[in-house]
Amino acid sequence: MRYRPATTMRVSPLERRAIEARSTGEPFRDYSENVPRWPAGALKLPPSSGVELPRSYPPSAGLDLLRARIAESESRRCGLPLGCENVLVTHGALYGIGLVLRAFLSATDTVICQAPVFRAVGEQLASLVSRVEFVSLASRSGRDLSALAGSLQSHNIAAVYLDSPNNPTGDVLSVDQLEGLHSLCNSTGAILIADIVYADFLLTSEPFVHPAVGDANRWNRLFVVNSVSKAYAAPGLRIGWVLSSPSNIQMLASCLERESIAVSRFGQLYAAQLLEHGNEALIATVRRGAEVVAELAAGMPGAELRTADGGTQFLLELADLDAEWLADHLLRSHRLLVATSANCIAGGRPHLRLPLGHPPEDLAAALSTIRRALSDASVFRASPRAQRPLDAERSHG
Numbered sequence: 001m002r003y004r005p006a007t008t009m010r011v012s013p014l015e016r017r018a019i020e021a022r023s024t025g026e027p028f029r030d031y032s033e034n035v036p037r038w039p040a041g042a043l044k045l046p047p048s049s050g051v052e053l054p055r056s057y058p059p060s061a062g063l064d065l066l067r068a069r070i071a072e073s074e075s076r077r078c079g080l081p082l083g084c085e086n087v088l089v090t091h092g093a094l095y096g097i098g099l100v101l102r103a104f105l106s107a108t109d110t111v112i113c114q115a116p117v118f119r120a121v122g123e124q125l126a127s128l129v130s131r132v133e134f135v136s137l138a139s140r141s142g143r144d145l146s147a148l149a150g151s152l153q154s155h156n157i158a159a160v161y162l163d164s165p166n167n168p169t170g171d172v173l174s175v176d177q178l179e180g181l182h183s184l185c186n187s188t189g190a191i192l193i194a195d196i197v198y199a200d201f202l203l204t205s206e207p208f209v210h211p212a213v214g215d216a217n218r219w220n221r222l223f224v225v226n227s228v229s230k231a232y233a234a235p236g237l238r239i240g241w242v243l244s245s246p247s248n249i250q251m252l253a254s255c256l257e258r259e260s261i262a263v264s265r266f267g268q269l270y271a272a273q274l275l276e277h278g279n280e281a282l283i284a285t286v287r288r289g290a291e292v293v294a295e296l297a298a299g300m301p302g303a304e305l306r307t308a309d310g311g312t313q314f315l316l317e318l319a320d321l322d323a324e325w326l327a328d329h330l331l332r333s334h335r336l337l338v339a340t341s342a343n344c345i346a347g348g349r350p351h352l353r354l355p356l357g358h359p360p361e362d363l364a365a366a367l368s369t370i371r372r373a374l375s376d377a378s379v380f381r382a383s384p385r386a387q388r389p390l391d392a393e394r395s396h397g
Contacts, residue, residue: 036357062089109158115346142180163195170308289356
């Protein structure tokens with residue numbers, strides 16, 4: 001499947017609804033965000049007030065304090081030795097993905113992208129290269145994946161992008177699938193960009209398989225992206241990182257210096273404290289939320305709950321109702337802000353996103369509202385839709 005971005009840029013449907021919700025001045029409940037929330041009293045960090053204003057730029061690759069803590073944390077995850085030289089601190093994971101693409105790809109290249117994919121990632125890919133092939137990995141074996149190069153042999157495959165656990169589905173890639181992708185990259189000379197921002201949130205007993213699959217020799221072609229946004233519930237810090245070989249990190253640091261000089265020192269110091277603090281309470285919150293949502297979202301009229309192996313959300317797939325109309329209805333009639341399948345590309349059936357990391361009472365209230373709205377919306381299924389969303393955006397693919 002190919003995708004090209006719209007010639008005119010517009011805000012996403014979710015941002016459009018958020019703007020509308022805030023503009024009325026009326027209270028609303030935000031059930032759109034899949035960033036988990038720290039339980040009350042669980043986050044204990046020293047106050048940051050009184051810190052002197054930085055009078056010099058931090059290093060372009062990041063502060064050694066933070067890079068060392070990232071290397072230690074990621075070494076435990078992948079089972080391979082990592083040092084500061086393997087870590088580049090970035091302005092969040094999305095910026096890190098774009099930085100790798102801008103540094104290593106050209107406008108004539110082809111990228112294979114796991115589908116579905118977060119809308120901003122897919123649009124960033126499509127804006128930088130000539131061709132993006134969206135490929136569902138859920139039912140493919142490693143052999144199937146390594147054979148993809150043959151079907152695209154007339155194109156210059158320069159990169160493969162994956163995220164595991166996947167956003168939005170929560171699918172977690174197996175050893176066999178990852179080995180197939182590495183085989184594809186080896187046969188084409190492509191780099192592998194692996195987004196693991198949801199890796200801390202596994203909802204089954206199956207272990208997380210790191211994209212390096214235990215082989216340190218893969219770092220020359222492998223770029224692993226992570227951040228504190230989901231794993232530590234700190235999206236406002238805009239702190240992420242890229243892991244790769246020392247030579248790749250040096251090249252990316254020079255690119256980051258050219259684009260933005262460096263990442264905020266305040267943000268890096270706070271992120272270092274978060275990594276030292278740990279995120280066990282957040283992980284427990286998401287797992288408890290998964291149990292609550294699985295129980296309360298089951299059997300909703302005209303919808304089917306899709307649970308996940310990982311991540312911070314389930315999906316409520318809609319049988320025959322327009323997801324954008326339903327989201328508008330939830331906001332305007334029930335003052336509930338939700339995200340839809342328009343937040344991703346090649347997203348399959350229309351759906352609402354059901355975040356897991358909210359307090360149980362908030363989950364119960366939001367899901368009760370959605371159930372009522374689906375009952376309200378049932379009258380629209382038998383007749384032509386007279387009411388349409390304000391925008392024309394839909395889930396791409």
